[in-house]
Amino acid sequence: MSGLTDHERRVLELVALGRTHEQIADELTLTPKGVTPTVNRAMKKLGASNAPHAVLLACRAGLLDGKPRRHGDHAGYAAHLYRGENPCEACRAGERTYRNARRARMPSTAAGPRTPRTAPLAASQPSGGEREPRAPERQRGAQPRQSTNTRST
Template identity: 80%
Template sequence: MTAVTRVGPLPVGGGPAVSLTDHELRVLELVAHGHTHEDIARQLFTTPKGITPTVNRAVKKLGAANAPHAVLLACRAGLLDGRPRRHGDHAGFAAHQYRGEEPCEACWAGERAYRAERRAARKSAKVRAA
């Protein structure tokens, strides 16, 4: 799955469409949080030498001068919001909707569980009130 957005000078029209892979977004997100390539490699179960080309691809795709500039452009484009992405619960479901995306299956399952829990809580409150 890739995230497609327009980056570039506004309001002229945004610039070219940019397509970053989920892996590139995840690496940029970790760079944004100040992690070194070694930390990122450890978290993603790969080698630091594998992280560098990923960062370089994202930098090139975004038309940035370096990794911090790529993070800035990705944030401005709405690809990164500075917060870790959640999946598999009600908050993850809501985050998908906020970003205008179709929620993933894990988030749908989490939303169904959340709704069932809320129904049970309302039913329990009615029984206690009666």
């Protein structure tokens, strides 16, 4: 069994973390079709029949350490909180980045609170923020409505 190149070892580490070829390609700036030959070369060098078998053989040969990677087995910051754990530094950094990006997308509140988009207030309306209730408009030529209350008291 010959040794793996650094590139092949890195690809096998990502396979061991459960990443798809597309995810590996994104992380290593390759095309998804470029990952397959790398995995196949590593499998051939290790004498493996499939990728998980190659990971197992690489661990047994000491080419991969076989220790679980903390960020390969959970969903991040929220997973720590769900388990009642203190989030690790990598997850805190990821959460900070996520929240800062969200804040950047939100509209600025420096100009004051957002107001709903409505037509501007007419000069005759009160400016205290409260509007007087409007009476329903009657159609031209319509007769006033008769009371429908026929109960006598």
